[in-house]
Amino acid sequence: MKIILLPLLLCATASFAQLADQATPADKVKIAKGFKVELLYSVPKEQEGSWVSMTQDDKGRLICSDQYGALYRITPPALRGSPGETKVEKLSVDFGHCQGLLYHAGALYGVVNDEAYQGRGLYRCKDTNGDDQFDKVEMLRSFPGKAGEHGPHGVIASPDGQSLYVMCGNQTPEPSCETSRVPRHWSEDQLYPMLLGRGFMRDVLAPGGWMAKTDLDGKKWELVNTGTRNTYDIAMNRSGDIFGFDADMEWDTGMPWYRPTRVCFMQSGGEFGWRTCSKKWPVRWEDSLPPVVDIGPGSPTGVAFGYGAKFPAKYQEALYICDWSYGKMYAVHLSPNGGGYTGVTEEFMSASPLPLTDIEVSKKDGAMYVSVGGRKVQSGLYRVTYVGGDSGKNDAAAESDNATAKARQELESYHARQDAKAVEAAWPHLGSPDRNLRFAARIALEHQPIASWKDKALNESNPRAALTALMALARSSGGDKALQPQIIAALNKIDFKALKGLDRVTLIRDYMLAFTRMGEPDAAGKEELIKHLAPLFPTNDPALNRDLCEVLVYLGDSGIVAKAEPLVNGSPTQEEQIDYARILRFAKSGWTKELRADYFRWFLRAANYKGGASFDLFIGEIKQNALSTMTEEEKLAIKDVLDAKPEAKAPSFSVKPMQFVKAWTLDELSKSLGVGLEGNRNFANGRNMFGAATCFACHRFNNEGGAVGPDLTSVAGKYSPRDLLEHILEPSKEISDQYGSTVFTMQDGSKVIGRIANMKENNMMVCTNMMDPNNFTNVDARKVVKTEESKISMMPPGLLFMLKEDDILDLMAYLLSKGNPEDPMFTK
Secondary structure (H helix, E strand, O other), rough: OOEEEEEOOOOOOOOOOOOOOOOOOHHOOOOOOOOEEEEEEEEOOOHHHHHHHEEEEEOOOOOEEEEEOOOEEEOOOOOOOOOOOOEEEEEOOOOEOOEEEEEEEEEEEEEEOOOOHHHOEEEEEOOOOOOOOOOEEEEEEOOOOOOOOHHHEEEEEOOOOOOEEEOOOOOOOOOOOEEEEEOOOOOOOOOOOOOOOOOOOOOOOOOEEEEEEOOOOOEEEEEEEEEOOOOEEEOOOOOOOEEEEOOOOHOOOOOOOOOOOOEEEEEOEEEEOOOOOHHHHOOOOOOOOOOEEEOOOOOOEEEOOOOOOOOOOOHHHHEEEOOOOOOEEEEEEEEEEEEEEEEEEEEEOOOOOOEEEEEEEEOOOOOOEEEEEEEEOOEEEEEEEEOOOOOOOOOOOOOOOOHHHHHHOOOOOOOOOOOOOOHHHHHHHHHOHHHHHHHHHHHHHHHOHHHHHHHHHOOOOOOHHHHHHHHHHHOOOOOOOHHHHHHHHHOOOOHHHHHHOHHHHHHHHHHHHHHHHHHOOOOOOOOHHHHHHHHHHOOOOOHHHHHHHHHHHHHHHOOOOHHHHHHHEEEHHHHHHHHHHHOOOOOOOOOOOOHHHHHHHHHHHHHHOOOOOHHHHHHHHHHHHHHHHHHHHHHHHHHHHHHHHOOOOOOOOOOOOOOOOOOOHHHHHHOOHHHHOOEEEEEEHHHHHHHOOHHHHHHHOOOOOOOOOOOOOHHHOOOHHHHHHHHOOOOOOOHHHHHHEEEEEEEOOOOEEEEEEEEOOOEEEOOOOOOOOOOEEEEEEEHEEEEEOOOOOOOOOOOOOOOHHHHHHHHHHHOOOOOOOOOOOOOO
């Protein structure tokens, strides 16, 4: 047994290099106001490894697992009085390698994610002789697949204590669950072949990552939801709803299919749209569920609610999520929103480095315990307490009396089973304005025999209900080609112009599903569809335009190239330009020499665009696919363009070169903010200026753009117009904790400034340029002598100096509208 005296760990005057074999000192960790953080234990790496999962037993002791080794039991020092001891004991049981741990019902459940013991799976450890040591280990269910970090992860107990929920990443095939809440007709559902990039997981098809429920003996398993990428951990709120923190592939950064790390409500029967490489579904497609909140780039690890913590009520109710790579823990403040939830994030705890892995709120002392480690980096254990005064009581906050949520839960009772009452129960909710409720109703419908509701779906007169029912019918068709013309005829009856927003997107998605599930229509069917759909393009919705363009190219519309090709160069975002280039790469008719030349000139511009490790490969594949559709004569006609070499320069997302206008000051522009934003602004120009000023390169707005900077969709609710303008003009005046950078001073006196994006053992990969998220500088932690927060924002100043005053006002209006072109501040 090791005994570590707490005061010895808090050596604030030691250099970073001297502490290379210790976890980041507590005084280097930023914590929310009123909270205190203590470093209780720095794990001896060579002897005790790197801890990645944690639970607490019935005596209030913590149990931690080394990622590649044994289990350790920790008794923290008392909260009050003398600091006391942190007792660390290696458990004698031959077991560990767990990325999920749960002490429950007198047993320790562990989820193994490598080939140790009997391989990947769910295990249970018991103390059979009462000596306070586990002595019996049994595998309850093995999981198929090869070892990897996208394998089996978190495990939690159900509210009644009679079941377990287990979370697995997309390297783990679903282990033949006996029942499934997800209809077992999942598919890739993309019209075009995928772009491979580096091809990571190229052979992994739907359902991707999954969550399942089982009894305490692991005998019967039920698949609960699918389509996540690599959710590491899950947590359950007071209402019994489960939440996970999911990641996307960082190699895909900068591509239109990249999705930021995000918190998901793990709804029954859920599908979250992960597909490999370029095949991921955008959030707008209703056959998947949207996130509760987007976080940004990062590597999700442990999550937990603050229930039982001696914290203020707001923080007791928060969902805490850990980002391993950027060293940040967020408090996500959730609010019921119809059948689902919305969330607001707050940075709660951070440091650089701080490779967070797990969280436990102690039932014994009400403190929060936090582990860091993983990938053989320096590991440690911290304790967080509230010292800001009376924390207040929060005795199991009452559940929200939410009729929509209750209706969703009632519909979920029909998931995984057939019931004669299901169709009647689900039908009234297919047209609900609530997306989560519509989803639950559709999944209930898809579990029923198709013959019991097919005709009802084909004849539904309510447009919103018809869209949901026809989506269910296409997905449940089993490839029955005879159903396709009936579904298309029903879709053609829906008046596109009478629809708004997401309903329009769903209509086009339903056409896609009719093709992906039942094959290409015949020549006559294609011609009829082109006549029906071609006049709709373009709309005022950029995302809808891409879906509509994709369908028209798929159908062989000879007129779509002339309308869509200018958007390859003319769209304001890198991602939108790439998407049009991707879609048009298979267009075979409608090209002229001039359109071809303009299309291929875009690749010269795109050579300067930045993204993840697969970025250049994806762009190259798009170009090669496009070239494969051309004859040698067509290639010869634009030989000068095809042979041209890109000029290395800063990326420009505007076709027209931007020129310096004026070094605008806050006082000059703020005079125009009042009257200047009243009903006479141009939405399209505001969006274009967001691209021209390179804002889209780093920031997401209304589900489009980059993800290395803060998501700006909600700025209208946070800042006044003047405050927002000040943040843009003077980015270093107030730097977001979430996106601040660190200055690393090396032994030779040199400095590296940026954000840690990845780590392994003693190597820290530091991103030094927000505009180039894949350009890392490797920093050896052993050679760092000092770390400090940078006083300079990673966002460059002067971004508005290339815009005229009217352009700036249009940009401000666009940001304040949350991307809604119907906002009253825009000219109609």
